[in-house]
Amino acid sequence: MINLFEVNETNNMILNENLDVRTITMGISLLDCAAADMKSFNDRIYEKITRYAEKLVQTGEDISKEYGVPVVNKRISVTPIALAAAATRASDYVEVARTLDRAAKAVGVNFIGGFSALVHKGATPSDLALMNSIPEALAVTERVCSSVNVGSTKTGINMDAVRLIGKLLLDTAERTRNLDSIGCAKFVVFCNAPDDNPFMAGSFHGVGEPDVVVNVGVSGPGVVKKALENCRESNFEELCETIKKTAFKITRVGQLVAQEASRRLDVPFGIIDLSLAPTPAIGDSIADILTEIGVEYAGAPGTTAALALLNDQVKKGGVMASSYVGGLSGAFIPVSEDQGMINAVAAGALTLEKLEAMTCVCSVGLDMIAIPGDTKASTISGIIADEMAIGMINQKTTAVRIIPVAGKAVGDVVEFGGLLGYAPIMPVNNFDCSRLVNRAGRIPAPIHSFKN
């Protein structure tokens, strides 16, 4: 039988170390909502989303209460709208974004993801309509998240899309200028985007997924940090054992919540995403884990090695706790959402280039990084291209969520609020890359994509 020590250990993680289940995300296919006219399409998607997700928030809250573990977010992901809305042949999808926003508010979820397009080999007219709608869609909606997959290991990188997105980001930033360009915080550009990622802003419901599914994202950097405080003098073996054991425990809680949500909602369970996702709360930081492993600040020499170790042990501990692991699974290294990262930037220890190196060994990419508003579109595209190349060559997911904050420069701080946190504006290497970015076409698939 469970003993007092074990009960106290679990509750201590929850009450003092920020253990939580970060999100229950319901994936809903909108492929059967296709219609030739915009009004019918909007009516159908609104009806389907609100019907399927009617009890999502209440179920999440019930589970949270009965097990005594916070379930922080309840969210929805949908089929990429560029696919679902293609039959309308519309040239503008802002109305669809408004419908998604209304549906999200009706069922009480804080984000809905899937205002997305998959253009890693090329764009259809519908993909172009969607991408061109992104700046306005993110400005006029509150809860809609958008993503575009521009590359993959199998196809290479669609540089026409990369070039376009540089411009779209500046437009999005400008349209949400009075809110510190927050529109850009709701947009992610991917290479090798997963179909079942429950984390925003990059969540969408992939085409190979069932009609409806529940995916769960766990968290718990604070728990790992606390466990490592007892390992300051340990060798690598003990250090890794501790991370694995902790990751196992965290993931088991996620697995329980996922199964319970699936049972109560009568919706199939998809995957657990065993990511360590930080929040701006003190002690809930990936950077703090890296410093605990032994670097003065995130960004100091050794940081990439520490992160590689952390990411790998999290996966090794987590995969034993759940048979269905998916999504992004690893350690997230957003800047604005992690107090330790913010401190590292403020101290001058962490640069954009070091973050790029770190993304080679962790789960995603350049995340929640604020840069000067006067950064050129081609420079933004260049940053995106670099990150996409890392994903393409290393057969991993990479992403960029970067915010060129309109009217702000290095030295300023921007406040996004809530889970999105705040961030100092980071300097960008402004040497020109426009001749590269302006080349038309795509970067071919790498040699190791030919595995047939």
Add this chain to the structure above:
Amino acid sequence: MKKGIITVVGKDKVGIIAKVCSYLADKQINIMDISQTIVHDYFNMMMVVDLSSSSSEVGEIIDGLTSIGDEIGVTIRLQLEDIFNSMHRI
């Protein structure tokens, strides 16, 4: 069987267990195991309870215990046992 774990944490005083137990009896909840420690006047108790014969919803029982805790100045939590089994048992 639907089992729950009740934890009571706070400054030790007369009648903590009595209050909790009479509430549980009232709700038809059977106590299967109790363990407790007192360190420096600090009361730390855990009960394993069987919720299956109670006609009340779990959420309602949680609220009831929380308000008893507020009344006597200790923290009382009820959680379904599975969260601990998941984390500590393979």
